[in-house]
Amino acid sequence: MSIASVIGMQWGDEGKGKIVDLLSSECDIVVRYQGGSNAGHTVIIGDEKFVLHLIPSGILHPKVKCVIGNGVVLDPMLLLKEMDELTKRGIKIKGRLFISERCHLVFQYHKWLDTLSEKSLGKSKIGTTGRGIGPAYVDKYNRTGIRLMDLYEPKRLLEKVKINLAEKNIYFRALHSKTGIDSGAIYKESLFYARRLKPYVTDTRLFIRRMMDAKIRVLFEGAQGTLLNIDHGTYPFVTSSHSDATGISAGSGIPPSSITNVIGILKAYTTRVGEGPFPTEQDNPIGECLRKEGGEFGATTGRPRRCGWLDMVAAKYAVELNGVSQIVITKLDVLSILKSIKVAVAYKYKGRVYRDFPADLNTLKNCEPVYRTLPGWQSSLRGIRKYRDFPLNTRRYLEYIEKKLGVPIKIISIGPERTQTIDKR
Numbered sequence: 001m002s003i004a005s006v007i008g009m010q011w012g013d014e015g016k017g018k019i020v021d022l023l024s025s026e027c028d029i030v031v032r033y034q035g036g037s038n039a040g041h042t043v044i045i046g047d048e049k050f051v052l053h054l055i056p057s058g059i060l061h062p063k064v065k066c067v068i069g070n071g072v073v074l075d076p077m078l079l080l081k082e083m084d085e086l087t088k089r090g091i092k093i094k095g096r097l098f099i100s101e102r103c104h105l106v107f108q109y110h111k112w113l114d115t116l117s118e119k120s121l122g123k124s125k126i127g128t129t130g131r132g133i134g135p136a137y138v139d140k141y142n143r144t145g146i147r148l149m150d151l152y153e154p155k156r157l158l159e160k161v162k163i164n165l166a167e168k169n170i171y172f173r174a175l176h177s178k179t180g181i182d183s184g185a186i187y188k189e190s191l192f193y194a195r196r197l198k199p200y201v202t203d204t205r206l207f208i209r210r211m212m213d214a215k216i217r218v219l220f221e222g223a224q225g226t227l228l229n230i231d232h233g234t235y236p237f238v239t240s241s242h243s244d245a246t247g248i249s250a251g252s253g254i255p256p257s258s259i260t261n262v263i264g265i266l267k268a269y270t271t272r273v274g275e276g277p278f279p280t281e282q283d284n285p286i287g288e289c290l291r292k293e294g295g296e297f298g299a300t301t302g303r304p305r306r307c308g309w310l311d312m313v314a315a316k317y318a319v320e321l322n323g324v325s326q327i328v329i330t331k332l333d334v335l336s337i338l339k340s341i342k343v344a345v346a347y348k349y350k351g352r353v354y355r356d357f358p359a360d361l362n363t364l365k366n367c368e369p370v371y372r373t374l375p376g377w378q379s380s381l382r383g384i385r386k387y388r389d390f391p392l393n394t395r396r397y398l399e400y401i402e403k404k405l406g407v408p409i410k411i412i413s414i415g416p417e418r419t420q421t422i423d424k425r
């Protein structure tokens with residue numbers, strides 16, 4: 001039995017969508033277990049581009065079944081839109097998508113709260129995607145959230161909606177509108193979602209369990225990345241879920257001991273969207289060059305991504321936290337333009353050298369990265385199909401990463417297409 005997971009080792013946007021799509025051809029079920037429509041996974045197949053926010057990228061493989069686990073906060077309106085769009089493009093959803101009855105729901109008012117909270121934070125804003133993720137998780141942990149299963153108990157649903165809105169309406173009435181949010185309208189909207197989503201709602205923990213018993217291959221698809229993890233990331237500049245391997249068990253109901261392979265996705269350089277510390281950021285022509293070459297604009301919000309050098313301090317932290325057993329390097333082709341490439345190996349702050357990722361935000365914000373400079377290769381990689389055909393300096397860059405992290409590189413991605421992928425094993 002193989003239970004693998006694909007985890008972003010940086011601040012998200014490592015190119016997980018393409019890798020999940022590739023690995024899906026070797027598995028039977030793909031499971032999302034955290035986050036929500038803040039994620040944006042881009043997959044390019046021939047001339048077609050798919051951007052998926054909630055449905056696992058495995059849906060693009062006709063034989064693969066997809067699960068949205070209990071840890072996901074689900075925006076039903078966006079999910080239905082995504083389902084309709086995929087159906088229009090000839091992708092079959094019925095009988096292939098399974099959504100946990102335990103998923104908490106995201107409504108429009110969660111998105112308003114997200115925006116209002118960012119406004120009130122002013123200069124200290126987090127730079128969220130505005131998808132209502134934080135407020136929906138607040139409801140979940142406050143134990144006032146609406147779960148998908150609640151939609152199928154109309155008598156209790158209205159009561160739950162009223163409870164959920166009680167505190168919020170005090171806030172909305174004071175700040176936003178005189179009337180607040182109408183619980184009756186939310187109730188009606190919920191019944192619409194209940195009808196449309198009914199064929200897909202199930203006990204996904206049990207579904208995955210049965211599949212595991214039948215020795216079926218499962219792939220867990222992480223959204224965002226390790227450094228955006230609510231506990232271990234650069235708090236408070238993080239998302240509101242466990243966006244790494246530590247969230248798999250809680251967000252799907254499978255035991256932690258059953259995960260056999262953690263595949264870490266590491267972009268050949270670093271990017272970040274939103275606010276927060278980023279020690280190797282290059283707010284200069286190098287950063288601009290990476291953004292342009294790498295097309296570094298958010299798939300969900302379209303925001304330009306901040307760009308910088310590969311950070312081995314952060315990558316080592318991600319290896320340790322997730323128990324990464326194999327690495328996939330993405331967007332290596334983007335570096336082809338550079339004469340030399342820097343890699344951070346430590347941070348210096350107030351006379352101290354840090355080789356382990358610090359928890360303190362001030363240290364991360366004000367530290368000086370210690371760089372090692374490696375020679376570039378300055379030739380296109382996009383047509384290469386075998387590892388041995390890489391220029392010597394490209395192989396040296398990859399072997400340096402492997403050695404420093406003590407984890408083998410499994411796959412190298414050198415372009416957005418499925419074919420622009422090299423299996424190093």
Ligand code: IMP
Nearest residue numbers: 012038039040127128129238239273274
């Ligand atoms: P939220 O998840 O929308 O609350 O945003 C919190 C932080 O996580 C912000 O810095 C976002 O830019 C970042 N974030 C959320 N989702 C993604 C993602 O899929 N890729 C990269 N960053 C993300």
